[in-house]
Every structure is written in C-alpha cells, then in structure tokens.
Amino acid sequence: MRAMRLLFVCTANAIRSPMAEMIAKxxxxxxxxxxxxxxxAAGWVIESAGVDAFSGSGMxxxxxxxxxxxxxEPGAHRRRSVTLAMLGVAERIYGMGxxxxxxxxxxxxxxxxxxxxxxxxxxxxxxxxxxxxAHRRTAEQxxxxxxxxxxxxxRFQA
Numbered sequence: 001m002r003a004m005r006l007l008f009v010c011t012a013n014a015i016r017s018p019m020a021e022m023i024a025k026x027x028x029x030x031x032x033x034x035x036x037x038x039x040x041a042a043g044w045v046i047e048s049a050g051v052d053a054f055s056g057s058g059m060x061x062x063x064x065x066x067x068x069x070x071x072x073e074p075g076a077h078r079r080r081s082v083t084l085a086m087l088g089v090a091e092r093i094y095g096m097g098x099x100x101x102x103x104x105x106x107x108x109x110x111x112x113x114x115x116x117x118x119x120x121x122x123x124x125x126x127x128x129x130x131x132x133x134a135h136r137r138t139a140e141q142x143x144x145x146x147x148x149x150x151x152x153x154x155r156f157q158a
Contacts, residue, residue: 002043003040004092004153005089005091005092006044006047007049007092007094008046008047008088008096009078009096009100009104009130011052011053011100013079014059014060014128015138016124016136017048018059019059019063019066020146022073024046025075027146027147028046035119036054047086049081051081051100051104052081053080057078058077058078060135062127062131062135063127065135066109066136066139082104084107087111088110090114092153093111093115094149095115095118096118097126098117098123100124101115118145119141124141124145
C-alpha cells in the first residue's frame with residue numbers, strides 16, 4: 001500500500017508547520033486507533049518543512065506549550081528546509097500563508113495542483129515573538145484547519 005503523504009510548509013519550520021504536522025499526526029492516530037509511530041504502517045506519512053529554515057534546531061518553546069495544551073505531544077521535531085524531492089512525493093502540500101503557496105508553486109510548478117492554503121479563509125497567523133497567547137490562537141486555527149482537511153480526505157476514517 002502506498003502511503004498518503006502530507007507536507008505542511010511555513011517559513012522557518014519552527015512554529016506553524018510543525019504544529020500542523022503534530023496536530024495532524026495526533027488527529028489521524030486517534031481516528032485510526034493507532035499510535036503516532038504506527039501511522040506509516042497505516043498508510044500515512046505526515047511531514048513539515050520551511051521555505052527558509054535553519055536545519056537542526058527544534059520548535060520554539062511557546063509552540064510546544066500550545067500543543068501540549070491541546071493534548072498533542074510535540075515530539076522531537078527538528079527544523080528542515082523544504083526540498084523539491086519532498087514536494088515531488090507529497091500528495092498534498094499545505095502552505096501556512098499565501099506567500100508560502102506562491103513560492104512553492106514557483107519552485108515546483110509540476111506539483112502546483114497539490115499545493116493549497118491550509119486555511120482557505122485566511123493566512124495562519126505567525127505568532128513569532130508575541131508570547132504564548134498568540135501561539136495558542138495559532139494552534140487553534142491550525143487545529144480547526146487540519147481537522148477539516150483530514151475530514152475531507154477520502155482515506156481518513158473517523
């Protein structure tokens with residue numbers, strides 16, 4: 001069975017895209033009745049990356065705290081830059097903002113039909129440097145958007 005690959009993309013891969021990755025993994029694992037580690041065996045690969053990420057360091061502490069408040073384990077995330085290879089294998093690619101979507105479509109026009117905004121109503125707020133409350137709002141916006149896209153995905157079984 002070929003895995004459904006989702007890729008979430010923001011700027012630095014330090015807040016928004018890893019939040020989306022961890023929330024998606026949590027929601028899918030719960031819905032499928034498997035551990036997060038069991039998602040690949042259940043047919044799901046969920047990843048995140050940044051268009052301007054410094055590889056190696058983790059999520060910012062406020063992002064981790066906001067995830068924990070949602071009941072989501074942040075895991076051992078390490079920032080990484082998006083690559084053409086990642087874009088080529090992802091079945092769905094979600095940018096956190098219009099600028100991310102435009103940049104990704106310019107980099108990889110051959111997959112532009114797989115690229116969309118995570119929240120089609122508005123860009124996901126970048127809470128960098130604005131404290132825990134801003135990170136909470138961002139996490140909640142991401143949670144709602146992730147739940148919507150997973151519910152729309154034909155392979156997701158609630």
